[in-house]
Amino acid sequence: MLLSLISPEKVVFTGDVEMIVIPGAKGDFGVLNHHAPFMTMLRQGAVTLYQNGKPDQVFSITGGFCEVTPEGCVVLADGVENP
Numbered sequence: 001m002l003l004s005l006i007s008p009e010k011v012v013f014t015g016d017v018e019m020i021v022i023p024g025a026k027g028d029f030g031v032l033n034h035h036a037p038f039m040t041m042l043r044q045g046a047v048t049l050y051q052n053g054k055p056d057q058v059f060s061i062t063g064g065f066c067e068v069t070p071e072g073c074v075v076l077a078d079g080v081e082n083p
Contacts, residue, residue: 001033002072005059007080019050020073022066031073039067
């Protein structure tokens with residue numbers, strides 16, 4: 001699935017991932033390929049990218065919005081850190 005993680009300053013990550021766990025406003029949620037479309041607000045927390053069933057990269061965000069489509073996921077973050 002294609003993920004784009006974008007901060008106000010730059011595109012932080014664009015690429016294919018197996019799964020993403022995202023800090024939604026009402027709790028963490030996972031996104032896999034062909035997920036049902038939706039849009040939600042995000043809270044501060046970790047965006048975890050998975051490859052081969054294991055966490056591959058973790059980005060810390062300060063909030064923002066997320067749009068999920070069957071083709072992929074776009075995270076528009078207020079701020080992003082890669083610890």
